[in-house]
Amino acid sequence: MSGLFGSSSSASQANTLGDLSKDVTLSSPPTDSVSDLCFSPASAHLAVASWDNQVRIYEIKGDGSSEGKAAFPHEGPVLSCHWSPDGKQVVGAGADKAARILDLGSGATTATQVAVHDAPIRCVRFFQPQSSNSPMIVTGSWDKTVKYWDLRAQQAVATLQCQERVYSLDVQKNLMVIGTADRYINVVNLLEPNKFYKTLQSPLKWQTRVVSCFPDSSGFAVGSIEGRCAIQYVEDKDSSSNFSFKCHRDPAQNNMTNVYSVNSISFHPVHGTFSTAGSDGTFHFWDGVAKHRLKGYPTTGGTIPATAFNSDGSIFAYAVSYDWSKGYATNTPQYANKIMMHPVNPEECKPRPSVKKR
Incomplete structure (x- = not known):
C-alpha cells in the first residue's frame, strides 16, 4: 500500500483529528534538544536523553504532572537511553563514545561507565539473554559495530560487524533489528546473537531514520527521512503482509509536496x-493490521525527535525540540524545547474491527 492512510474524504479526516488540549507539559525539561524518551517498564518514571549531556x-503522576527525581551526566550529547527490565537501572549512551548506567535500585547517585566504542554510540538497549538471569546491554555505534556487554565484565562479550554506521537499533524479546547507513537492515535472533539471522535493504528508498520492533517480536517498522514508513515481518510467508505508506508530508501545492x-x-x-x-x-496513531490511520x-x-508510550499505554510522551532537519540557521533561542504527556483515550x-470479506 503506497497511498496516504486516511486520505479518503474530508468527513473521515475530521473524524480522525486528535485533540491536544489535555496534554500536560513536563516540568523542568532539559536545557537543549531531546534525543530520546523511554518509560520504565515497572513504574511511573520517564528517562530523557538530551543534547545537554544529561x-x-x-x-x-496520575494527573500528568511530573517531578524530576535524578540525573546523570555524560561527556557529550546523550543520543539514547533505556531502562532495565526490572526498572531499577537506566542506561544512557552518546557522542562521548561511552554508555553509562545509574543503578536506582541501589540508591546510587553517580553513574558507572559500562561500554565504550571508537565512535559515538547512537543506540543502547537492555535485553534479557535466555542463558542468564542477569540483563545485558547492546550498543550500536557509528564505528559500524554492535557490541554486547555483560555488566559484570570490563570488555564487550561479543561484537557484530555491520556494513555501515548504526543509525537505529531496537530489541523486543529475542528479536533485534539494526538499521544502518546505506539502508541496510540487519535482523538478529538473540538466541544466536553472534550472527545476522537476516540482512535486507530497507524497503524504503531513502535513508533509514528509525527502526522499531513489534511488541510480539514478529516484525518491525522502518521510518525514513522521506516521509515514509514500512511494516516488515521477519518471516515473510505472505509477502502481502509487508507494505509501506506515505506520512508526514504536506498536501501538494503547485505540484510541490513538502x-x-x-x-x-x-x-x-x-x-x-x-x-x-x-x-x-505532528504525530499520528496507526493500525498496521487494518492499514488504517486511527488519529x-x-x-x-x-x-x-522522540516519543514513547508508558507501560500500560495510558500516556504517550512526545518531545518538541529542534532536530536539525533544516540546518543550524533554524535553531533559534525561541525554538520550542519541551516534553508533553498526552493522556491516551483507549479509542485513540x-x-x-476487521471487515470480513464475504
Whole structure:
C-alpha cells in the first residue's frame, strides 16, 4: 500500500483529528534538544536523553504532572537511553563514545561507565539473554559495530560487524533489528546473537531514520527521512503482509509536496497499534493490521525527535525540540524545547474491527 492512510474524504479526516488540549507539559525539561524518551517498564518514571549531556529521570503522576527525581551526566550529547527490565537501572549512551548506567535500585547517585566504542554510540538497549538471569546491554555505534556487554565484565562479550554506521537499533524479546547507513537492515535472533539471522535493504528508498520492533517480536517498522514508513515481518510467508505508506508530508501545492523525516515510531504495549512522529511537528496513531490511520494530531509547534508510550499505554510522551532537519540557521533561542504527556483515550489506539470479506 503506497497511498496516504486516511486520505479518503474530508468527513473521515475530521473524524480522525486528535485533540491536544489535555496534554500536560513536563516540568523542568532539559536545557537543549531531546534525543530520546523511554518509560520504565515497572513504574511511573520517564528517562530523557538530551543534547545537554544529561539523562534525566522524572516521576509522572496520575494527573500528568511530573517531578524530576535524578540525573546523570555524560561527556557529550546523550543520543539514547533505556531502562532495565526490572526498572531499577537506566542506561544512557552518546557522542562521548561511552554508555553509562545509574543503578536506582541501589540508591546510587553517580553513574558507572559500562561500554565504550571508537565512535559515538547512537543506540543502547537492555535485553534479557535466555542463558542468564542477569540483563545485558547492546550498543550500536557509528564505528559500524554492535557490541554486547555483560555488566559484570570490563570488555564487550561479543561484537557484530555491520556494513555501515548504526543509525537505529531496537530489541523486543529475542528479536533485534539494526538499521544502518546505506539502508541496510540487519535482523538478529538473540538466541544466536553472534550472527545476522537476516540482512535486507530497507524497503524504503531513502535513508533509514528509525527502526522499531513489534511488541510480539514478529516484525518491525522502518521510518525514513522521506516521509515514509514500512511494516516488515521477519518471516515473510505472505509477502502481502509487508507494505509501506506515505506520512508526514504536506498536501501538494503547485505540484510541490513538502516531505519530512519520520523520527520516531512507538508501539502501543497493549493494542500493538503504533505512532509515527516527524519533523513536520505532528504525530499520528496507526493500525498496521487494518492499514488504517486511527488519529492524526495538529502540529505541536516544533519538530518531534522522540516519543514513547508508558507501560500500560495510558500516556504517550512526545518531545518538541529542534532536530536539525533544516540546518543550524533554524535553531533559534525561541525554538520550542519541551516534553508533553498526552493522556491516551483507549479509542485513540484501539485497532479497528476487521471487515470480513464475504
